[in-house]
Amino acid sequence: MKTITSRDNPLYKQLKLLAGSSQARRKAGRAVLDGVHLCEVYLQQAGEPEICVASESALALPEVASILDRCQSHRVQRILLPDNLYAALSQVEHGVGLMFLVEVPAAPMPARLDGPAVLLDNLQDPGNLGSILRSAAAAGIPRIYCSRNTVFAWSPKVLRAGMGAHFLLQIHENVDLDAILRTAAVPVAATSSHADHRIYDIDLRGPVAWLFGNEGQGVSPELLARATHRLAVPHLGAVESLNVAACAAVCFFEQVRQKTA
Amino acid sequence: MKTITSRDNPLYKQLKLLAGSSQARRKAGRAVLDGVHLCEVYLQQAGEPEICVASESALALPEVASILDRCQSHRVQRILLPDNLYAALSQVEHGVGLMFLVEVPAAPMPARLDGPAVLLDNLQDPGNLGSILRSAAAAGIPRIYCSRNTVFAWSPKVLRAGMGAHFLLQIHENVDLDAILRTAAVPVAATSSHADHRIYDIDLRGPVAWLFGNEGQGVSPELLARATHRLAVPHLGAVESLNVAACAAVCFFEQVRQKTA
Numbered sequence: 177m178k179t180i181t182s183r184d185n186p187l188y189k190q191l192k193l194l195a196g197s198s199q200a201r202r203k204a205g206r207a208v209l210d211g212v213h214l215c216e217v218y219l220q221q222a223g224e225p226e227i228c229v230a231s232e233s234a235l236a237l238p239e240v241a242s243i244l245d246r247c248q249s250h251r252v253q254r255i256l257l258p259d260n261l262y263a264a265l266s267q268v269e270h271g272v273g274l275m276f277l278v279e280v281p282a283a284p285m286p287a288r289l290d291g292p293a294v295l296l297d298n299l300q301d302p303g304n305l306g307s308i309l310r311s312a313a314a315a316g317i318p319r320i321y322c323s324r325n326t327v328f329a330w331s332p333k334v335l336r337a338g339m340g341a342h343f344l345l346q347i348h349e350n351v352d353l354d355a356i357l358r359t360a361a362v363p364v365a366a367t368s369s370h371a372d373h374r375i376y377d378i379d380l381r382g383p384v385a386w387l388f389g390n391e392g393q394g395v396s397p398e399l400l401a402r403a404t405h406r407l408a409v410p411h412l413g414a415v416e417s418l419n420v421a422a423c424a425a426v427c428f429f430e431q432v433r434q435k436t437a
Numbered sequence: 438m439k440t441i442t443s444r445d446n447p448l449y450k451q452l453k454l455l456a457g458s459s460q461a462r463r464k465a466g467r468a469v470l471d472g473v474h475l476c477e478v479y480l481q482q483a484g485e486p487e488i489c490v491a492s493e494s495a496l497a498l499p500e501v502a503s504i505l506d507r508c509q510s511h512r513v514q515r516i517l518l519p520d521n522l523y524a525a526l527s528q529v530e531h532g533v534g535l536m537f538l539v540e541v542p543a544a545p546m547p548a549r550l551d552g553p554a555v556l557l558d559n560l561q562d563p564g565n566l567g568s569i570l571r572s573a574a575a576a577g578i579p580r581i582y583c584s585r586n587t588v589f590a591w592s593p594k595v596l597r598a599g600m601g602a603h604f605l606l607q608i609h610e611n612v613d614l615d616a617i618l619r620t621a622a623v624p625v626a627a628t629s630s631h632a633d634h635r636i637y638d639i640d641l642r643g644p645v646a647w648l649f650g651n652e653g654q655g656v657s658p659e660l661l662a663r664a665t666h667r668l669a670v671p672h673l674g675a676v677e678s679l680n681v682a683a684c685a686a687v688c689f690f691e692q693v694r695q696k697t698a
Binding site: 221301303306307310311312313314315316317337339340341344376409410411412413414415416417418419421422423424425426429430432433435436437 | 482562564567568571572573574575576577578598600601602605637670671672673674675676677678679680682683684685686687690691693694696697698
């Protein structure tokens with residue numbers, strides 16, 4: 177394990193740039209995983225990180241030591257930092273002092289939309305995206321398509337909210353949703369205030385591509401017109417709509433209910 | 438409409454204190470509603486605000502003018518601020534320039550837990566609380582009990598995420614959940630990894646008190662032991678749990694499905 181004690185160390189400077197700049201991470205195709213839970217799920221699901229960074233005081237924690245033990249191969253650079261250098265790197269307040277630098281997995285784009293998936297049009301809130309990824313993974317939906325204007329899926333906030341779901345999913349970003357909807361080979365379902373059916377009244381046991389939109393505007397009219405089903409989550413109260421991540425969870429688990437009935 | 442142009446105006450100073458300090462608002466029993474949507478729902482559901490504040494440039498917007506028109510009674514103090522004074526007051530970036538100061542509604546505490554409700558134990562994330570309030574209001578669940586250590590329900594972030602649900606609900610804060618569970622007259626349902634049944638397999642058509650807990654730890658073991666049902670949302674993927682607001686939405690709308698079947 178290599179100890180870095182100088183802020184002028186080239187590797188430390190490179191880590192600081194990547195940890196602090198979303199743009200630098202996107203350009204480098206890298207993501208930062210902060211904390212024990214994300215690092216553990218990454219090791220289980222994806223394998224070894226490129227770089228594993230721990231603070232000196234974190235070394236004493238058994239859960240951190242156990243993760244370091246599992247990063248023994250020569251392919252992992254293990255870096256130990258004094259607490260003050262770690263704190264200057266981390267974007268997480270009161271974090272545990274452990275981070276991985278990993279390559280953002282490349283998800284090969286299928287020729288067409290032909291299986292269960294979630295399509296996200298201009299979704300803006302990192303917490304909502306993370307929650308949707310987590311719900312999709314829990315519901316067994318393996319593939320996510322994000323439009324160009326959707327928030328970056330590998331940002332620290334989305335990773336935190338996703339709780340490791342990122343490593344169970346194929347996530348495609350900067351996708352032209354209109355193009356993939358035009359040739360879709362599975363039914364596409366969107367929730368809409370102009371609905372034809374309630375989600376409870378259609379057969380969701382087969383593969384479905386779920387389409388959700390922006391927190392304020394919903395799905396754009398052009399994409400909504402390409403959906404096979406415009407569905408309603410029926411309300412019993414005087415509320416216009418649900419939070420998009422709550423709405424997605426209700427849809428995904430109505431599908432799970434039907435599949436497992 | 439009264440125009441204030443000086444930062445030294447006593448009313449402006451009082452507004453600035455309330456807008457900027459959660460502690461000052463709690464002490465005064467007041468909440469700040471920022472933006473057109475929240476103010477509109479408040480007028481519809483709760484009535485007039487104590488104070489209505491607009492920025493000069495917001496006055497030109499028809500939706501703001503329409504809200505000001507509906508605050509004509511002598512009980513509302515209407516304040517116009519130059520844009521720079523408004524900006525120094527508002528906690529919302531790129532807001533529209535309209536806020537209400539309102540009294541936090543007093544929700545009279547029922548003698549016992551005897552109707553549909555949501556109980557929240559140590560919930561920490563404002564976005565999650567707002568989303569749960571919105572889902573509860575949409576599912577027709579009228580009453581919310583928050584434990585002492587749950588995030589303040591009337592903070593700007595919770596209000597924004599609640600999208601006006603606050604004004605459709607009775608919200609009780611600083612509640613001793615253990616005490617009200619001991620005398621509950623309705624079944625209490627909690628989701629748990631040690632579940633007896635799936636949410637799809639029990640009868641939810643009658644009144645239920647739903648119990649949800651902290652984002653990391655879930656419901657405390659003491660409270661969980663008092664629940665009538667420990668339920669599972671079945672997963673099809675290798676994910677431990679859902680986001681708590683997503684989980685609550687799935688539960689509430691499984692109940693709506695059963696009620697409206």
